[in-house]
Amino acid sequence: MAFAAVAATAVAGPASAAANPYERGPAPTAASIAATTGPFAVASVSVPRGNGFGGGVIYYPTSTSQGTFGGVAISPGLNGTWAGIAWLGPRLASQGFVIFGIETNNLNDSPASRGTQLLAALDFLTRSSSVRTRVDASRLAVAGHSMGGGGALSAALQRPSLQAAIGNAPHLPSGSLATDRVPTLIYAMQNDTLVTPSRLTSLYNSMPATTERAYIEVAGAGHNYIGQPSTTLARTMIPWLKIFVDNDARYSQFLCPLSNQSGISQYRNSCPLISTTTLSTGVDSTSGLAVR
Template identity: 85%
Template sequence: MPHVQSAALANPQPRTWLRRKTLAGAAIVLGVLTATAAPAASATANPYERGPAPTAASVAAPTGPFATSSTAVPRGNGFGGGRIYYPTATDQGTFGAIAISPGLNGTWPGIAWLGPRLASQGFVVFGIETNNLNDSPVSRGTQLLAALDYLTQQSSVRSRIDATRLAVAGHSMGGGGALDAALRRPSLQAAIGNAPYLPSGSLSNDRVPTLIYAMQNDTLVPPSRLTTLYNTIPAATEKAYIEVAGAGHNYIGQPSTTLARTMIPWMKIFIDNDTRYSQFLCPLTNQSGISQYRNSCPLI
């Protein structure tokens, strides 16, 4: 059954990522049977699994199982440069990748803790700089897509990346940019908006699994606005809403276990098709620091 926690009022229907992509119009009864009858994915069945079986401790750890390195990218190619973080392992095959944008007047160093933390869990992470500090969400969305194209086609780590498994994320206007990018490129595997500012206020055409973070004490992009935005996401699209208790708009500027232990499962489930991570979100096993949680579980 779909799982709704805290003050969540959404009433999502059970479905799976594969079914969402291929059988969006199937009967709910069939969806339930599929979800309950299908065996759990294994490393043999899923070639995209990376790393050991996860635990509550491993998704919350400051460092994951992969050693990482990084390389700087100069300005150009449609965005303002940035830094790429990647696992150094060469015996695991290719990795999924995620491009991340900072917010208004922000630069990548302000949220750079995300780079090594996420890369050490088995992703290539591209923290971008924007062309201008005040670029709009639409401009940031364009730059995130340009960054993904550069990452997979021109970057020095392109051979390490599976170009079919890409995602976007961002903070504030960068979060709005990530959601805008998802609207324009539905082939993306996941999108994450942290306190996202999206002027249109609508994700009615969103086909990408989308996680929205709201900050409980945010006065710039308040939870009420993001709850409304979340509710515009179609029922056929996998989604989740997390409100971080006591947090302000720039909460993401400091390393956060609350963010990491929920972002990592979202990316693993949708970028890597790794159902081993659904246990952390369906249900939300650790509600510490989270004041509201809504979802379209089972997310598998």
């Protein structure tokens, strides 16, 4: 019954928009979050090495008519570069975010180092970048793959003021998120032998009951699944960022409950997923999928 109430609120329309100044874009649909291009036209700018990280590319909505946007810094994994996951940049930015795909100082940087670099990238984005006036410095998030995913989780532990964190097959050496206060989404790949689903289930279970969280296992996927454009990832990442970075309850309908279970073998969550600006129940639940 709680899920139905959340969904009803999410489609309330004008009243919701009036109450939330951070909503960006039209009311979402299942088709809009799965689309390869969202409602915003996007441009990009390259950033050279320096400022505490290895440079990268910023993707941003060209329109300023709706105000500033939330910012998300994303790190690649071990021995990887941004080019390997660059499809995320324009796809997420076109939904109303400023996305900073970073390069790391070294290809073998540790998760802790990548976390520090992600935070340095966010500081550069909001203070010094050519698009800094387009970014709301109070609405920031981090994401990453593998070592970069561990970096995103490490960044969340370092800076609890972040609005969201997403780890895709994340490698976090400590194996614990016991002090995590940032709404955190963990992706596991069902056939991943490097960062196994069982390991990530334990990591998910280490989060405090008061932290908003979700765990998604992608069916049949291997460790480097994120290297190719994926609607399964996009249609779940976008609502997570919208809910927590934009405080946009219109997107809760896609995750509470999971509206499209195709391609997902397991789903755990703390629904109803509520922005950190409001009180969360923190009650763990599932959406009818298998649970280890």
